[in-house]
Amino acid sequence: MTIKSKKAASVLGVVVLSMALALLICTSLLPKPMLHGDYPYYPDVESITSAADVIVVGEVVTARNVKKLMVDKTSNKTNKEATPYTLSTVKVTNVIKGDVSIGDVITIKQLGDYKNKPEATLHEMDGYLMKETEQLMFLCEYDGSPYSPVNPAQGMVEVKDGMLHSNNKYSLFGYSSDGVNTTADMTGSVRTDNSLDAAIESIKQFTD
Numbered sequence: 001m002t003i004k005s006k007k008a009a010s011v012l013g014v015v016v017l018s019m020a021l022a023l024l025i026c027t028s029l030l031p032k033p034m035l036h037g038d039y040p041y042y043p044d045v046e047s048i049t050s051a052a053d054v055i056v057v058g059e060v061v062t063a064r065n066v067k068k069l070m071v072d073k074t075s076n077k078t079n080k081e082a083t084p085y086t087l088s089t090v091k092v093t094n095v096i097k098g099d100v101s102i103g104d105v106i107t108i109k110q111l112g113d114y115k116n117k118p119e120a121t122l123h124e125m126d127g128y129l130m131k132e133t134e135q136l137m138f139l140c141e142y143d144g145s146p147y148s149p150v151n152p153a154q155g156m157v158e159v160k161d162g163m164l165h166s167n168n169k170y171s172l173f174g175y176s177s178d179g180v181n182t183t184a185d186m187t188g189s190v191r192t193d194n195s196l197d198a199a200i201e202s203i204k205q206f207t208d
Helices: 003-029 045-051 120-125 196-204
Strands: 054-069 083-097 105-113 134-142 145-149 156-160 163-165
Touching (some): 045 196, 054 145, 054 196
Antiparallel strands (some): 054 083, 054 134, 083 105, 134 156
């Protein structure tokens, strides 16, 4: 190869590398495609307790396994499509409401592919479950499908050393705009005691 040919090849390599780098930068700047769910909002502890089929505290055993599930049960519908969900398994350590037992391992589904096409609220609050965390969970149960939180903002609250922590302002437990986490009591008013024990006590006021 002549010197001129080597220079041309070198220039071509630089151009190709520059184009690839530019494409990578442009791709990273594009907004991430997201799913947008429509969920009920619960204004107080009584309403969220009533809405949940199961309320438990549990330890996340496995997390962030993406799978497409057929959740559309519309009869005689021919163009149904599977929906991406992020699945986790949770070992139950405390049962507050529902037909589950301590020691059960249950599967939780959260809407969206957490990495490639997340649900908007979960993405914003970094709400997809993570392995080896403890959670207070308000769940709906379904025949033939994993449990789901009652909604992304209020259905899961992380427990750290017996205290509740949430990244969403609509959470009834463990969120504060000034950085001091709070818990809502049984009347819906906010107090600074954000312990898991206090939350369980307020929830049990409304269980059968």
